[in-house]
Amino acid sequence: xxxxxxxTDTLNPTPQQPEQAQPLVRFAGVTKRYGExxxxxxxxxxxxxxEKVAIIGPSGSGKSTLLRVxxxxxxxxxxxxxxxxxxxxxxxxxxxxLVPANARHLRRVRxxxxxxxxxxxxxxxxxxxxxxMEAPVQVLGLSKREARERAEELLAMVGLEDxxxxxxxxxxxxxxQRVAIARALAMRPKVMLFDEVTSALDPxxxxxxLNVIRRLGEAHNLTMLMVTHQMGFAREFADxxxxxxxxxxxxxxxxxxxxxxPREERTREFLSAVNEAH
Amino acid sequence: MNFFDxxxxxxxxxxxxxxxxxxxGIALAGFAIAVVLGLFLAIGRRSRLRWLSWPITGLIEFIxxxxxxxxxxxxFYVFPNYGLNLSAMQAGxxxxxxxxxxxxxxxxxxxxxAVPRSQWEAxxxxxxxxxxxxxxxxxxxxxxxxxxxxxxxLISILKDTPVLSAxxxxxxxxxxxxxxxxxxxxxEPITMVGLFFLILSLGLAWCxxxxxxxxxxxx
Numbered sequence: 001x002x003x004x005x006x007x008t009d010t011l012n013p014t015p016q017q018p019e020q021a022q023p024l025v026r027f028a029g030v031t032k033r034y035g036e037x038x039x040x041x042x043x044x045x046x047x048x049x050x051e052k053v054a055i056i057g058p059s060g061s062g063k064s065t066l067l068r069v070x071x072x073x074x075x076x077x078x079x080x081x082x083x084x085x086x087x088x089x090x091x092x093x094x095x096x097x098l099v100p101a102n103a104r105h106l107r108r109v110r111x112x113x114x115x116x117x118x119x120x121x122x123x124x125x126x127x128x129x130x131x132x133m134e135a136p137v138q139v140l141g142l143s144k145r146e147a148r149e150r151a152e153e154l155l156a157m158v159g160l161e162d163x164x165x166x167x168x169x170x171x172x173x174x175x176x177q178r179v180a181i182a183r184a185l186a187m188r189p190k191v192m193l194f195d196e197v198t199s200a201l202d203p204x205x206x207x208x209x210l211n212v213i214r215r216l217g218e219a220h221n222l223t224m225l226m227v228t229h230q231m232g233f234a235r236e237f238a239d240x241x242x243x244x245x246x247x248x249x250x251x252x253x254x255x256x257x258x259x260x261x262p263r264e265e266r267t268r269e270f271l272s273a274v275n276e277a278h
Numbered sequence: 279m280n281f282f283d284x285x286x287x288x289x290x291x292x293x294x295x296x297x298x299x300x301x302x303g304i305a306l307a308g309f310a311i312a313v314v315l316g317l318f319l320a321i322g323r324r325s326r327l328r329w330l331s332w333p334i335t336g337l338i339e340f341i342x343x344x345x346x347x348x349x350x351x352x353x354f355y356v357f358p359n360y361g362l363n364l365s366a367m368q369a370g371x372x373x374x375x376x377x378x379x380x381x382x383x384x385x386x387x388x389x390x391x392a393v394p395r396s397q398w399e400a401x402x403x404x405x406x407x408x409x410x411x412x413x414x415x416x417x418x419x420x421x422x423x424x425x426x427x428x429x430x431x432l433i434s435i436l437k438d439t440p441v442l443s444a445x446x447x448x449x450x451x452x453x454x455x456x457x458x459x460x461x462x463x464x465x466e467p468i469t470m471v472g473l474f475f476l477i478l479s480l481g482l483a484w485c486x487x488x489x490x491x492x493x494x495x496x497x
Contacts, residue, residue, distance in 0.1 A: 073399050111405050121400035125418045134414060135404035187404060 022085055024049040024223050025070065025191055030079035032065055032247075039065045041247035042079070047191070050221045054234035054255075057244030058270060063227045066244070067193040070225070071115045072106060083112050084190060111139075114189030118196040120176040122168040122183070128155060129164040132183045140187065147186075154182035158212045174205030178212055185216075192216075194226035206230070213237070231274055235259050243267045287466045290457050294470055297453035302478070304371055304449060305436040311375035312435070313428065316382030321412065323383065324390060341380040347441050349373050354445040370442035378435055385427045389420035422493050429486030433479045450474060 023046035032040040039062040047053055055063045068074045070081060072089065080098070081088040090098040091105040101109070122131050132151035136142040142150070155161055158178035168176050177197055184192060194213065198206040210233050216222060217237060228234050234241055235255040242252040243264070251264045262268045322334040341349065350373035353364060364372065393416050401411040440451035448456075454467035 071399075071403050073402055107405055107407075110402075113403075115403040117396065117399065117403075119396055121396045121403075123397070123400070123415050123419075135406060138410045138414065139405050139407075184403070 023047055024084055026082040028080045030081060031077050032069055033077050038247055043248060049223055052217055052224045052237060052239045054238035054241045055227045055244055056234060061244040062247040063244040064195055067195050067227055071113055071193060072110050083109050112190040114184035114187050115193040116180050116184050116197050118199050120180045122176055122180055124168050127165050127167050128179045131179055132186050136186050150186055154185050158182050173201045174208045177209045181212055191223040196227050283466060290467055294450055294453055297448055297450045298474055301439045301449040304439050307371050308374035309432045309435050312378035312382050315379035317386050319379055319383035320386035338380045338383055341377055346377045347444060349377055350445050366445050366447045369445055370447045374435055378431055381431055385424045389424035393419045425490050433482055437475055
């Protein structure tokens, strides 16, 4: 599902063409355990720049953990995660051996990743504008004026130009989630993670959030990784759908392949269970 | 035995008011230090670095579990033997500040624990440094619910200042005792000191409530 912006990007041959073959995000043998429970089980996954990947699967299959370890909200037990060619939770020491990353390295690589949460996680004591301005000022070192311009632009993009001074408690769930998207975008991440961003919303409010994500996908060559229960949206929006089961990618393919012709028994079971529920 | 002698009360009032300034000064200075120090103790205790969190936890428990009187005795009468010379006033303020910092640290800890984990996840996702995160995001949310408890400790500190008479600080209670032993009249000075504490405590409680209301409206 190529968008106009994307195709101009890919049609313009640049000298670094061979380097673009490198995936923007790479999971190699990533394992995450909680005590006895293995949540990610030797996971391998590569995501190309500009790719929109939807992750579906039963609850407890590890799909949210996948996003959480990429955002460094959780550590990993084995394997390597690379973002933009650099290891995320590790860094090379003087002899080139990978050692656990220090705070500085972690912050530098983590800056390429942004995340939107199921429960919005806005700062309740700041209004919409302040929520979006806070990190660009404090982390990126933008001036108040620059940050304000950027925030106003983004809040206008998510359709909240008239709610700048509203506090989260004065906004609907859908509006809060749109502020949260603007807040994450203000950091100019290379890859955006969406963790069940409509699951906490009333059905009639889902649409406004999904519309924002849809527009975002059309207007920017932003890499997006989303965990979702909205099969319709995944089918229409994603370039690739991954079915997650027991800490691994059980099956993946284009939306058409995965939804219309799933090869695996477990995928078929899951899809029919989801269809029955709707 | 006659009742309250108003004439005598009027005579001793200036001396008591004079000493009350010492009491108020100690309470405010002690509280100011305790409020700031307690915050650092609370953050240190929550640290994942064990070499930081364990000694701080030990210090807090040690100080909370021994009487203020013994602590100020050590500061004023024992430490000079080891070369640490403090005036009575310094020893008193440090003693009170340290003692109450350990209590306020526990108050802060409760407030910090009450901030949802998801707020920490948001600041991590926005790549904020811990210091910025505490200052701009976590503390503003942690402080509001603990203001009443902090206010209680301000009043406790005020009422604990007479302990310092044991190390020769002439605060209002010590002055009242001196007046009593000079004149053999205790009714008036002690009653007046009691009233002083009552009025000041009520006043402070009112100020704290106003502050709470203002913080509430600031949302």
